[in-house]
Amino acid sequence: MTRRIRFDLWTFVLIGAWAVLLILLVWPLSSILRASLLDNDTGAVSLIHYIEIFTTKVYQRAIGNTFIAGFGGMTGALILGVTLAFVTTRFHIYGRALIQTLAVIALVAPPFIGAYAWIVLFGASGVVRKGLASIGVSIPPLYGVAGVILVFSFKFFPHVFLITSGALGAINRSVEEAAESLGVSPMKRLFTVTLPLILPAIAASALLTFVLSIADFGTPRIIGRDFNVLATEAFNLFGGEVGGNPGMASALSIVLIILSMIIVFGQRWVLRKNVYYSNLMKKPERKHASGLKAVGLHALAYTIVLIGALPAIIVVMFSFRRTSGPVFQPGLSLQSYEKVIATVSAPIWNTLIFSSVAVVAIVISGTLIGYLISRRPNIATGALDALLMVPYIVPGIVMGIAFITRFNDPPIALTGTGLIIILAIYVRRLPYSARSVAAALKQVGPSLEDAAVSLGYSPGKAFMKVTVPLIVPGIMAGALMSFVTAMNELSSSLVLYVGSTITMPVRIYLSVMDGEYGTASALSTILLSMTAIAVYAAFHLSGRKESALL
Amino acid sequence: MADLKIQGLAKSYKDVRVLESIDLDIASGEFFTLLGPSGCGKTTLLRTIAGFQHQDKGEIIVKGERIDNKPAHKRDIGMVFQDYAIFPHLTVAENVAFGLKARSLPKSEIEARVAESLKMVRLDGYQNRLPAEMSGGQQQRVGLARAMAIRPTLLLMDEPLSNLDAKLRIELREDIRDIQRRLGITTIYVTHDQEEALAVSDRICVMNKGNVEQIGTPFEIYRKPLRRFAAAFVGTMNFLPAQLDGGRLVVGGQSIPFPGSEGAVEVAIRPENVVLAGAGGEGDAILLKGEVRKVTFLGREAHYTLKTDVGEIVAQVADPEHDFIVMEGRQVEIRLPLNKIALFRPNGDVVKAGPAR
DSSP states (O other): OOOOOOOOHHHHHHHHHHHHHHHIHHHHHHHHHHEEEEETTTTOOOHHHHHHHHHHHHHHHHHHHHHHHHHHHHHHHHHHHHHHHHHHHBBOOEEEEOOOHHHHHHSSSSSHHHHHHHHHHHHOOOOOHHHHTTOOOOOOOOOOOHHHHHHHHHHHHHHHHHHHHHHHTTTTHHHHHHHHHTTOOOOIIIIIIHHHHHHHHHHHHHHHHOOOOOOEEEEHHHHOTTTTOOOHHHHHHHHHTTTTTHHHHHHHHHHHHHHHHHHHHHHHHHHHHOOOOOOOOOOOBBBOOHHHHHHHHHHHHHHHHHHHHHHHHHHHHHHHHETTTTTEEEEOHHHHHHHHHHHHHHHHHHHHHHHHHHHHHHHHHHHHHHHHHHSSSHHHHHHHHHHHHHHSSSOOOHHHHHHHHSSSTTOOOOOHHHHHHHHHHHHHHHHHHHHHHHHHHTSSHHHHHHHHHTTTTHHHHIIIIIHHHHHHHHHHHHHHHHHHHTTTHHHHHHHHGGGGOOHHHHHHHHHHHHHHHHHHHHHHHHEEEHHHHHHHHHHHHHTGGGGGGG | OOOOOEEEEEEEEETTTEEEEEEEEEETTTTTEEEEOOOOSSSHHHHHHTTTTTOSEEEEEEETEEEETTTTGOOOEEOTTTTTTOOSOOOOOHHHHHHHTTTTTHHHEEEEEEHHHHHHHHHHTTTOOGGGGHHHHHOOOOOOHHHHHTTSSSSEEEEETTTOOHHHHHHHHHHHHHHHHHHOOOOEESSOOOOHHHHHHHHEEEEETTTTEEEOOOHHHHHHBBBHHHHHHHSSEEEEEEEEETTEEEETEEEOOOSOOEEEEEEEEGGGGEEESSSOOOEEEEEEEEEHHHHEOOEEEEEEEEEEEEEEEEEEEEEEEGGGGGGGTTTEEEEEEEEGGGETTTSSSSEOOOOOO
């Protein structure tokens, strides 16, 4: 045997990736599992917390509500997203670019801005509600389960829209024409041919919206009132307004993670044989609808995206209104911005610095890990790929709690530093980058790198000179998604921040909770603008359109 | 100019042996083709020579020097890929210059060699095009120019024509052959297309299941196959069950003298050597009766599918007359001239090779 163990660049990357994930993911999360299995008083191993969860009314309700929020948000987002994707890919709609821009605005707006804006419009003293009341129409304030599901639907549908648009655009038209020639009506064709073909995309976006919905903390907290979910219960128990119960908080977190995992496996099961390979011959064409049908289709598409973007628009408008304490006054003013600049400019810098540092680290390691996963398949990289699913399904609150438990004392004492917030963001968003790069690599044939090697470049140089330039769009897409979500990260930062490391989303959340709506609007507008600049820059630099957000 | 020696090369993936102790001796300047069905190990062998894969055992020796311990990028071997592997983000000129830059040649030298290589593959003036603007055939020409520009010691080609349409394939294979002859570069060419192999090669190595079945000139491979696999894989071959018994060759009810071996054999004969009655013929031959089942008219020839007692035989008739077309269903006499047949043992070994001519 002349075979040697080859220690190259990728061996070190593999070791490094495992080290990072073990320290920043497995080790912290193990603390949650451990705490959930210990009795708070005696310190003995026991299942008391789990027993309590399944026997106490308030926790049973929280589990039930989490399911309701998850499935409700997922269903709403799927209906809106698939409808919009179908209308815009199959019919000629005027202002497609505008529709896509509005969808992107809805996507990049911080999640809790939506909740807050809906309160401004339809809350107890909401503008629309009051307006309607003045003409004699009375609607109930938008709190509770309906509000949460509504906000999730309009918040998360752009994910579905962007993912399924791509899939719908990639269906071979001949397949649909074949169905038509076999005598299948257009409506039946939609359900028997078109939708099954894009099932993988639908399932992927269903999983994403479900997990986003059950992990979301800000929306149920702000708009849910007595609609408690696992994420809010865990935060309350941990946050300790009433003393705190870390064991219970941990057990709830574990239940939340298990729920997400069930859904992940469910998705895998649905897709177990739905792998379609198609040599795309003919792209689907957009039909010109006419008359009432055209009007209806336009109205449908624009209604969905306008309502989706409404919270962002409202927040921007309200940031320029005069306020007096929590109450908006008639007239325009920059006083909210003056107040922000005068008193709370630290969060702006914190947000920018934390996000930028995290994203640089994410892009570098995500690119290397993505390459490893797609080009060096073996047991070690396969397990790494599976482990990278975990940050997707662990809610930010849980990650924050895990970090604060493990990194509170030496050897790694980070509590209260900016680094701990950066590391939490890093490990939570690393999968976006790694998976985006892995997907981009599927489009680049491995023989390109072989060609470069045969022409005299070492494997490392071949990777830098040939592969990296070709996957720049994928790298950019992952970086953009990481940056946008990093800037808007609320849940883990809320657990990890101290006075000097407060970030904008946390500041906005606190302002909303304190009723300082003017400050919240101004801060949200600034955050939205920063996000928009990042998105625009990324589109501009990568020369790509909205699909960069996938 | 470089010669290549491969000794005892073996490789397995887990339990599957993809290469069983391969020995090859390729002369300097030779156009050597590895021919075989998919999965026969030919691409693995080529990629092992290139250094993209590593053998478990054996040696690869170029110009008397072992290269198998060198990494791929230090072997100085040009490679042309099935899917072209043209860098889509670089222009044609940048693609061709890619390997030259790795060698840190002076700029003027690089420019001269790029121009020379592009001229060689008849892509003069395409310097600033991007690959996306070019056809498959043009892209593969760029691939060839790029591999040749580094003036490699060996040129490896991995099914370079299989993604092209029939006409381009023939045109480009002629170009490849001309360029290879002119530069005299030792070339190893992988293909599963036997016609292509016959057309371009100095010598062909027929491979099956990780083994070398036969090495020979195109003429030897086609006319004197030494293994049943080579006989069946290259060109069309009729196989009929037969018996060697008491100094006679027995085919169906017929027998003719054939001294020597004993036992079960298969008679192999090319369609163009099957003679239909009326066409006459001299010398020893196996005579059979058959019915014309199907006539396939191919222009310069026609194929007759004949049903006989011993099995189906395809006969080729050159320059068919009009009346041959209406032969379906007729009975005909079939002559299999003894000096045109080959005999194979059930294990695939040859008993009697084909005609020497």
